[in-house]
Amino acid sequence: MxxxxxxxxxxxxxxxxxxxxxxxxxxxxxxxxxxxxxxxxxxxxxxxxxxxxxxxxxxxxxxxxSPARLTQPLMRKAGAERGEARFEPVSWEVAFDVLEKRLSHLRATDPKQFALFTGRDQMQALTGLFAKQFGTPNYAAHGGFCSANMAAGMIYTMGGSFWEFGGPDLDHAKLFFMIGTAEDHHSNPLKIALSKFKRAGGRFIAINPVRTGYAAIADEWVPIRPGTDGALFMALIRELIEHDGYDRAFVERFSNAAELVDLREDRDTFGLFMRDPGAPEVNALYPQNHLWWDTRTDRAVLHHTDGAQPALEGRYVLEDDTPVAPSFALLREQVAHCTPQWAERITGIAAETIARIAREMATVAREQRIVLPVQWTDSWGKTHDTVEGAPVAFHAMRGLAAHSNGFQTIRAMAVLMS
Missing domain, CATH: 2.20.25.90 (ADC-like domains)
Structure with missing residues (x-):
């Protein structure tokens, strides 16, 4: 033919x-x-x-x-030691028979001795369900060794994350920071967005130990010592607070910065937000019984009380002699020592560079503020006719997450963004 x-x-x-x-x-x-x-x-x-x-x-x-694709079960050859990589093909019947005997014994004796790990097969929900039904908590998959703390840290701090939960809004951004991101996270959409962003005059700063991938087209590459991103974030937070470079109105209304924290060290509630026991907690996700210190009446009131002007600084005492402080005041105290000079010794980034980056963020946030004609209702029932924000965008990934203090590093970045 x-x-x-x-x-x-x-x-x-x-x-x-x-x-x-x-x-x-x-x-x-x-x-x-x-x-x-x-x-x-x-x-x-x-x-x-x-x-x-x-x-x-x-x-x-x-x-x-792929010629290397596994198409049938393999079992270690008789007499072969672990690690020798000496396997032979066996039938499905043999494989299932061996698994049934071993798993039945473990389930009957101690199911926790069974540990299940799967790779990046997108089946973690199914394999996790299997492990739970079997009776073992010892299961994991690709995400737990890659970037689970990226998702957990941001969701814990601000209710959302990067990764599969969305990318940066480069359509409206003027200044963009990419930190610890590999090529395979939001890859193609990010390449498209970066192309448009750069052509529109946006400024792209890449923070990464090596200049590779996306960072090749960055306007500025800031090399950082691996695993020290948290120190950089703490220093940037400190600079923004010290030089009044943050959006006070946003922080007051749309974060818990003004909510009062219990400072009684001898109580189980030490470090937790104060609650008014007489006010119902309408929603566990958005507690309605937390307290502000109202600077107009000089007393504690329910947060988001109409007409109240919440304090972000200072320490106060409630009527029952409980010492309290706004969480923002505690944040200021926490980062007070995190100067650019302190961060330079840890990160290897020059103190002048850190201070300049903070000034650049504050300038763009103030002078190029964006307003979108989108109506929305906040968690406290108030309807807004527009969405307002600072055109400073971030995108980060497992470069921040894949080390022992990754979770706290992610939290610091989420606080910085907030």
Whole structure:
């Protein structure tokens, strides 16, 4: 059969789906010939990547056709020691028989001796459910060793995170910081957005130990000693507070900065927010019974009381002699020693650079403020006709997360953004 006739008889088609080669989840078209995958390209109708595809996504075909792909169970050869990598193929029947015997014994004796770890297979919900049903808490997957504290730290601090929960708003940003980010996080959409951002005159600062990937097109590369990002964030927070470079109105109303903290060290409630026992807690996620110190009446009131002017500084005493302070005042005390000079010794970034970056953030936030005509209602029932904000954007990932103090580093960044 000649080539022309063979081509006419072939069935050519493509299926649309989502790429799972990284955390980005781009839309792709999988092209088939007679039911066999021939190549993969980006889906131009997908809103996330708009047809763009990276080399990793295009190589997804190898998930189906790689000669190294496992197609049957392997078992360590008799007499082989652990680590020798000497395996032989066995049937599914043999594999299931061995697993059934071993797992049955563990479940009957001590199920916690069973530890289950899976890679980046996107099946953590299913494997976690299996482990729980089996009776073991000892299960993990790719995320726990990659960036789970990135998600946990930001959700814990401000209710949302980067990663699969969204990328930076570069359509409105004027100043953009990328910190500890690899190529495979929000990859293609971020490349598209960065291209537009740079053409529109946006300033891109990359903070990373090495200048690679995205940082190659940054307007400024700030090298940092690995694992020390938290010190940089603390210094930036300190500079913004000391030089009044933060949005006081936002911090007062839309954060817990003005809420009073219990300072009785002999109580179980030490360090927790004070609550008015006479006020109902309407919603556990948005407690309505926390307290402010109202500077107009010089007394404690329920937070978001109409007409109240909450204090962000100082220490106070309630009517029952409980010492309290706004959480913002405690934050100021916490970062008071975190000068640019202090951070320079830890991060390797010049103190002058740290101070300049803080000034740049404050200047952009003040002088290039954005207002969007979007109506919304806040957690306390007040409706706003616009969304207002500072056009300073951040994007970070596992470079901040993959070390012992990663969780606290993420929290510091979330506080800085707030």
């Amino acid at each position: 000649d080539h022309h006739a063979r081509t006419q008889n072939e069935k050519l088609e493509f299926k649309t789906t989502t790429c799972y080669m990284c955390a980005c989840r781009c839309g792709i078209r999988v092209h088939l010939r007679d039911g066999e995958v021939r190549y993969i390209d980006g889906n131009p109708e997908h809103p996330l990547n708009q047809g763009v595809i990276c080399a990793k996504g295009a190589s997804g075909i190898m998930k189906q056709y």
